Amino acid sequence: MSNPITTIAPEEAVQKLKYYQKGTFTVGNRLVAEADRSVQASRDRSNALTCGHRACQGCGEALGARYAIDAAMRATNNNLIAVNATGCLEVFTTPYPETSWQLPWLHSLFGNAAAVATGVAAAMRVKRRSDIRVVAQGGDGGTTDIGFQCLSGMFERNDDVLYICYDNEGYMNTGVQRSSATPPTARTATTAAVGPEPGNVFGTGKSVPRIAVAHNIPYVATATVADLHDLERKVTKAMSVRGARYIQIDVPCPLGWGAASHDTIRVARLAVECGFYPIFEAEHGRVTQVRKIRRQVPVIDYLKLQRRFAHLFKEGQEDPRVVRLQAICDANIAEYGLIDAVDEDE
Amino acid sequence: MLKQIEGSHAMAEAIALCRPEVICAYPITPQTHIVEGLGELVKEGSLVDCEYINVESEFAALSVAIGASAAGARAYTATASQGLLFMAEAVYNASGLGLPIVMTLGNRAIGAPINIWNDHSDAMSMRDSGWLQLFAETNQEAVDLHIQAFRIAEELSMPVMVCVDGFILTHAMERIDIPDQTAVDAYLPPYDPVQVLDPASPISIGAMVGPEAFTEVRFLAHYKQMQALRLIPEFAGEFARQFGRNSGGLLRAYRTEDAELLVVAMGSICGTIKDTIDEMRDDGIRVGLVTIVSFRPFPVDALRNALAGAKDVVVIEKSVAVGMGGQLADNIGAAIRNLTRAPRLHSAVAGLGGRSITRASLHHLFRQAAVQPWEGTHFLDLNEKVVGREIHRKRKNRRSGPTAENILRQLAIATGLPAAE
Ligand SMILES: Cc1ncc(C[n+]2csc(CCOP(=O)(O)OP(=O)(O)O)c2C)c(N)n1
Ligand code: SF4
Ligand SMILES: [Mg+2]
Numbered sequence: 077m078s079n080p081i082t083t084i085a086p087e088e089a090v091q092k093l094k095y096y097q098k099g100t101f102t103v104g105n106r107l108v109a110e111a112d113r114s115v116q117a118s119r120d121r122s123n124a125l126t127c128g129h130r131a132c133q134g135c136g137e138a139l140g141a142r143y144a145i146d147a148a149m150r151a152t153n154n155n156l157i158a159v160n161a162t163g164c165l166e167v168f169t170t171p172y173p174e175t176s177w178q179l180p181w182l183h184s185l186f187g188n189a190a191a192v193a194t195g196v197a198a199a200m201r202v203k204r205r206s207d208i209r210v211v212a213q214g215g216d217g218g219t220t221d222i223g224f225q226c227l228s229g230m231f232e233r234n235d236d237v238l239y240i241c242y243d244n245e246g247y248m249n250t251g252v253q254r255s256s257a258t259p260p261t262a263r264t265a266t267t268a269a270v271g272p273e274p275g276n277v278f279g280t281g282k283s284v285p286r287i288a289v290a291h292n293i294p295y296v297a298t299a300t301v302a303d304l305h306d307l308e309r310k311v312t313k314a315m316s317v318r319g320a321r322y323i324q325i326d327v328p329c330p331l332g333w334g335a336a337s338h339d340t341i342r343v344a345r346l347a348v349e350c351g352f353y354p355i356f357e358a359e360h361g362r363v364t365q366v367r368k369i370r371r372q373v374p375v376i377d378y379l380k381l382q383r384r385f386a387h388l389f390k391e392g393q394e395d396p397r398v399v400r401l402q403a404i405c406d407a408n409i410a411e412y413g414l415i416d417a418v419d420e421d422e
Numbered sequence: 423m424l425k426q427i428e429g430s431h432a433m434a435e436a437i438a439l440c441r442p443e444v445i446c447a448y449p450i451t452p453q454t455h456i457v458e459g460l461g462e463l464v465k466e467g468s469l470v471d472c473e474y475i476n477v478e479s480e481f482a483a484l485s486v487a488i489g490a491s492a493a494g495a496r497a498y499t500a501t502a503s504q505g506l507l508f509m510a511e512a513v514y515n516a517s518g519l520g521l522p523i524v525m526t527l528g529n530r531a532i533g534a535p536i537n538i539w540n541d542h543s544d545a546m547s548m549r550d551s552g553w554l555q556l557f558a559e560t561n562q563e564a565v566d567l568h569i570q571a572f573r574i575a576e577e578l579s580m581p582v583m584v585c586v587d588g589f590i591l592t593h594a595m596e597r598i599d600i601p602d603q604t605a606v607d608a609y610l611p612p613y614d615p616v617q618v619l620d621p622a623s624p625i626s627i628g629a630m631v632g633p634e635a636f637t638e639v640r641f642l643a644h645y646k647q648m649q650a651l652r653l654i655p656e657f658a659g660e661f662a663r664q665f666g667r668n669s670g671g672l673l674r675a676y677r678t679e680d681a682e683l684l685v686v687a688m689g690s691i692c693g694t695i696k697d698t699i700d701e702m703r704d705d706g707i708r709v710g711l712v713t714i715v716s717f718r719p720f721p722v723d724a725l726r727n728a729l730a731g732a733k734d735v736v737v738i739e740k741s742v743a744v745g746m747g748g749q750l751a752d753n754i755g756a757a758i759r760n761l762t763r764a765p766r767l768h769s770a771v772a773g774l775g776g777r778s779i780t781r782a783s784l785h786h787l788f789r790q791a792a793v794q795p796w797e798g799t800h801f802l803d804l805n806e807k808v809v810g811r812e813i814h815r816k817r818k819n820r821r822s823g824p825t826a827e828n829i830l831r832q833l834a835i836a837t838g839l840p841a842a843e
Pocket of ligand 1: 162186214217244250255
């Protein structure tokens with residue numbers, strides 16, 4: 077495949093990549109052999125979410141959405157329709173008359189994205205256009221809380237929808253409130269860092285990926301913006317399957333987490349490497365693959381980059397609850413087998 | 423074709439004739455038989471090219487319809503009462519997005535106290551949602567209104583709610599003329615959406631709109647309903663020419679020529695009112711009825727014309743805006759307020775939660791309006807004794823307990839049944 081430099085006709089639905097990220101891996105990538113290049117280095121890659129949107133600098137959700145929807149568009153030859161729940165992604169991408177979306181996109185409500193997507197898929201089936209596929213996307217609040225009933229209904233009916241949850245562990249669009257995806261001890265606007273046990277409490281919350289697996293749907297995966305290739309692979313795989321599919325992506329939110337904009341990938345990587353955010357795939361109710369931790373890091377490394385956990389390390393004193401957070405990581409590692417047992421003899 | 427058939431099944435057949443492409447079903451009495459009927463038609467293969475989706479809630483039912491409609495499919499759902507409230511957010515969303523979904527509302531009271539019987543509280547709760555609301559007087563009209571509803575909805579790109587009285591219509595076995603497919607096809611062209619999700623020409627739908635444009639968007643929604651004031655009679659006329667019977671329109675007059683007293687009502691109660699009027703006419707009383715078919719858009723001009731000559735207008739409605747009075751009376755009051763010789767308006771609330779509205783009570787009510795007019799809202803056939811006792815109890819005893827249960831206990835005692843303490 078050649079990469080001729082072409083001018084882009086304005087009527088073209090899919091905007092070509094612009095090389096404005098000078099000095100990054102993306103550009104450097106173009107210098108390697110074509111077969112080895114990242115798809116991001118291709119001038120022909122689609123660009124579902126164009127620049128100019130209003131996300132904060134370093135927004136993990138914007139990054140995750142762009143890669144996920146790009147991959148889904150590629151997998152479907154651009155025959156893709158997106159349904160979006162209310163939330164940051166919806167707000168920052170459509171400051172009309174500007175829109176960042178290069179594919180047909182519908183925002184209805186906060187809690188109904190899965191059901192609206194079911195409707196779109198039904199329309200495509202009845203019109204004998206099942207080649208046109210549907211993704212629904214929402215934040216963790218729109219997915220694990222208010223949209224949960226619609227989501228479970230869509231799963232249970234095995235509707236032909238890929239639902240992508242951008243998990244930034246809180247209601248960011250309304251100013252960082254607690255959701256059922258907010259981790260214990262995290263400070264949010266509704267779990268203030270005050271009192272004897274500052275931040276979010278232990279023993280609450282839910283794992284929607286595991287609940288999705290319990291629906292026995294064809295495909296469930298967790299992913300992270302720290303590994304975009306893995307994310308692309310999972311979306312591509314999801315699009316090769318019919319029926320209800322669920323991908324949840326860990327997308328750090330610099331604003332809500334109190335992390336530096338340039339640390340988004342780092343924070344996301346540490347979440348995986350400490351065992352806090354297990355990355356796995358499941359098919360038809362069974363976990364089929366996990367992303368192994370190459371070099372386990374203590375959870376503290378992850379926590380310390382984020383001001384939402386700052387109260388755990390006040391005045392040089394470590395909150396004893398850090399041990400419990402480490403225990404969560406260890407439990408994840410054990411449950412999903414994230415670290416291979418080292419053979420003493422080797 | 424004439425059929426002896428249950429109202430709900432007749433409606434299901436009529437809806438099927440409209441070739442809906444996506445139907446979302448969720449059970450709630452008294453609407454359930456309609457979606458059951460449709461489910462059977464799809465399953466047995468007589469309704470083809472239709473996706474029938476058993477959803478997990480009414481909120482999902484309408485949301486699925488929203489997605490389907492935005493993707494260019496003709497979408498239908500049905501609900502009642504609590505179901506309509508459960509989907510409320512999506513009700514506003516569908517009209518806000520301008521999606522021509524048709525929904526049947528099997529009119530039923532809203533709890534608490536939970537009550538499955540007919541009144542119009544559910545329809546009234548969404549009267550300002552931007553949907554058109556058409557009320558059927560008979561099951562024949564219910565059948566016909568559904569066919570017209572798809573036509574109106576798609577012409578305007580606005581959703582339409584067809585309101586049919588729960589049980590009284592939905593569960594009544596009647597002789598109904600079900601139109602044939604060719605006639606319906608001739609009347610209702612295929613859905614040609616004004617906006618559609620299409621990868622060949624991608625658009626974004628549902629963006630945030632700020633103060634700079636919100637008023638204009640709302641104005642245009644209002645403008646569409648004003649257009650509907652012209653379209654509804656036009657399509658009803660076309661329907662009459664094609665199917666040979668009058669159904670729908672904005673409103674209908676019954677024995678109103680020379681009437682001094684006019685009754686205004688909506689839905690199935692109009693049959694009983696007509697019988698009452700016939701009897702009163704026999705007694706020489708100049709009384710007539712105006713039946714409102716289109717509650718949204720509210721036919722202000724047509725109503726002003728219809729009511730202008732009367733001395734007294736009695737509005738009888740199956741709903742109450744608690745703390746204000748009857749919504750229909752309120753809307754009619756607004757419609758006639760600047761008439762030079764506006765009739766006196768008398769508001770009555772009747773038939774709440776399925777209470778029978780008898781001819782005897784109507785006779786009394788209509789006669790009283792002229793000779794002993796009342797102020798405010800009259801609750802027809804209110805059991806004043808029971809109410810009085812409950813008010814007294816509450817005054818005497820702080821921990822007086824739940825109102826509904828107290829009243830039921832009173833009634834049990836009055837009928838000699840054992841009452842729980
Ligand atoms: C029914 C309803 N309740 C509440 C809101 C307010 N609301 C809008 S976006 C949002 C937060 C979204 O959080 P999440 O889904 O996690 O997405 P994020 O913004 O974090 O990406 C809330 C609470 C709403 N729009 N609708
Ligand atoms: S608040 Fe967080 S999720 Fe929202 S745009 Fe900013 S970084 Fe992204
Ligand atoms: Mg969130």
